[in-house]
Amino acid sequence: MxxxxxxxxxxxxxxxxxxxxxxxxxxxxxxxxxxxxxxxxxxxxKQETIQLTVTGRQERSIARRPYHMQDGYRCQVFAGTSLPSAEKIANQLKALNLDSVYVLQDESLFKVQVGNFQQRTDAEALLTQLQNAGYSGAWIIEGDVRVAKSEAEQQAIAEQENKLEQQFSSEQNYYYAIQVMATVDSEKAKQLSRDMELRTQQPVQAAPQGSIWKVLVGKFNSRTDAEQLLRELKKGGF
Incomplete structure (x- = not known):
């Protein structure tokens, strides 16, 4: 095209x-x-260069994470087939004010791991702490760990994401909205639309789509702004 x-x-x-x-x-x-x-x-x-950047939803979701995945070390405290047992141990570890406690599933096994260390010596220090707390069976494992991105990097990613979303929305005449209802009853959709207009300053519309009526709230160029409205609506019971 x-x-x-x-x-x-x-x-x-x-x-x-x-x-x-x-x-x-x-x-x-x-x-x-x-x-x-x-x-x-x-x-x-030609008078200009056109560059299209197409990024899949999964790739963009990974880019939004506040951390990188890198090789490193964790302490593993449990590995078994019982999810309730794994969750119980994880809650006990969280009660010790330990950061980065994970319950992971690996095929039929549930594992409880703690920490994100790039140096083995740091993992060894945590292992000693766990053993002193009664978890004598804990051990160190190597694998992918989370390494926090710098604030500057996170800010740059957020700004780039918003820029791309606004550019895409502007060029394609797209926008973000929150769907609060989908029904075959047009009267219900219109009634909810009127009710929502009284509860929010955002634009509200009851829009037919085939045989389905959808009630949409908001009209944003940025996904970030739409997600903020979504959180507010959920707090309000939607």
Whole structure:
């Protein structure tokens, strides 16, 4: 689709120009176009470079995380087939004010791990602390650990995310809204729409989509702003 648009933009003026009475000019133009490849025409006459960045939802979700995954060390306190047992031990560890307590599933096993260390000596210090607290069976494992991103890096990622979302919304005429109802009953949708208008300053609409009526609240260029409204609506019972 992008190429078709470029072709139209590139040749639209040529077609108009070729409609003049000057037949020699028409022939010259035809000969010129026939002897030029499409890449040559783009390189010679393009006025701007268009760059499209397409990132999948999973990749963007990973980019939003406040941490990187890197090789490192953790202390493992439990590995068994009982999820309740794993959760019980995890809660006990959290009660000791230990940061970064995880319950992980690995096939049929549930594991309780603690810590995110890049140096083994730090993991050994935690292991001693766990053993002194009564977890004599704890041991050190190697694997992926979370390493916090710097505040500057997190801020840069957030700004880039908002910039891309606003640019995409503006160019595609898209926006973010919160759906609070989906029903086949148009009267229910319209009634909720009227009720929501009294409860929020955001725009509200009851929009038919096929046989379904949806009640939508808000109209945002940024996903971040929409997520803020979503949290507020959930607190309000939606």
């Amino acid at each position: 992008l190429r078709l648009l470029i072709v139209c933009g590139l040749f639209a003026g040529s077609f108009l120009f070729a409609q003049t009475p000057n037949e020699d000019l028409k022939k010259d133009l035809k000969s010129f176009l026939e002897n030029k490849s499409f890449p040559e025409l783009l390189n010679e006459f």
